[in-house]
Amino acid sequence: MRKFFTVALAGLVACAMVLALVTYTITGSRASDHQDSPLTVSRPGADITDVFVFPASDPTKVVLAMDVWPLIVGGQGPSTYFDPGVLYQFKIAHGDAGVEDQVIQFKPSGVGANQQVVMYGPAYPNRTGTLSTIVKKTSSIPYNKVTDLGNGVTAFVGPREDPFYFDLGQFFKLQPDRNWQNQPNPPPSSATCFNQNGVDFLAGFSPLDRHRNAAHDACRQRR
Numbered sequence: 657m658r659k660f661f662t663v664a665l666a667g668l669v670a671c672a673m674v675l676a677l678v679t680y681t682i683t684g685s686r687a688s689d690h691q692d693s694p695l696t697v698s699r700p701g702a703d704i705t706d707v708f709v710f711p712a713s714d715p716t717k718v719v720l721a722m723d724v725w726p727l728i729v730g731g732q733g734p735s736t737y738f739d740p741g742v743l744y745q746f747k748i749a750h751g752d753a754g755v756e757d758q759v760i761q762f763k764p765s766g767v768g769a770n771q772q773v774v775m776y777g778p779a780y781p782n783r784t785g786t787l788s789t790i791v792k793k794t795s796s797i798p799y800n801k802v803t804d805l806g807n808g809v810t811a812f813v814g815p816r817e818d819p820f821y822f823d824l825g826q827f828f829k830l831q832p833d834r835n836w837q838n839q840p841n842p843p844p845s846s847a848t849c850f851n852q853n854g855v856d857f858l859a860g861f862s863p864l865d866r867h868r869n870a871a872h873d874a875c876r877q878r879r
Contacts, residue, residue: 693836700726701724701725701739702742703726704722704724707720708720709721722744723816734815738762740763740767743762743763745759745760745762748760758779758781759781759791761775761790762774770798772797772799773796773799774797775795778794799813800813800814820858821854824857826854830845830850832846
């Protein structure tokens with residue numbers, strides 16, 4: 657999970673698509689959940705793990721990617737599907753106001769290898785803010801298959817291995833309140849930074865192309 661213009665829901669599943677490049681003004685972002693509450697733990701298909709926006713290899717295009725459903729066990733990615741009760745969205749704001757003026761939506765239909773994900777937009781939103789209604793349908797994307805939607809748009813919705821390197825155990829020592837199991841009375845922090853040689857907690861779930869967490873280097877430099 658994690659490539660192109662995306663919306664996904666599976667801690668290694670993502671919806672991806674490439675659109676013509678436009679200039680975005682980036683303001684404060686609220687996107688990832690990372691099992692922060694019993695609600696997202698009980699419904700992993702609604703748990704956004706990461707959202708990415710970056711230039712494509714073609715300088716006229718941009719890539720958006722959304723990952724959901726954290727910690728899919730190795731080998732189970734192709735049998736983990738998007739939650740048909742969830743509407744996945746990219747809300748895009750042009751200018752300094754920070755209010756979306758473009759939305760791209762994805763709505764899964766059914767569960768299983770024949771699952772289809774319907775794409776709506778990009779279009780001007782019918783409503784802005786936390787309430788949403790579905791805009792005009794663009795296309796239907798089959799699960800786990802790269803799809804050319806025409807007009808320079810490529811979409812993918814399905815499982816992808818995650819290259820993220822992260823020492824989750826040490827992070828919970830730094831931020832105990834982020835571990836939902838510690839709620840409602842989390843203990844105080846028992847560490848001040850990441851270890852130089854961290855443990856890659858995600859190794860069994862996202863084994864490919866892992867990179868060092870920058871926090872490890874920052875911690876080492878302070879010592």
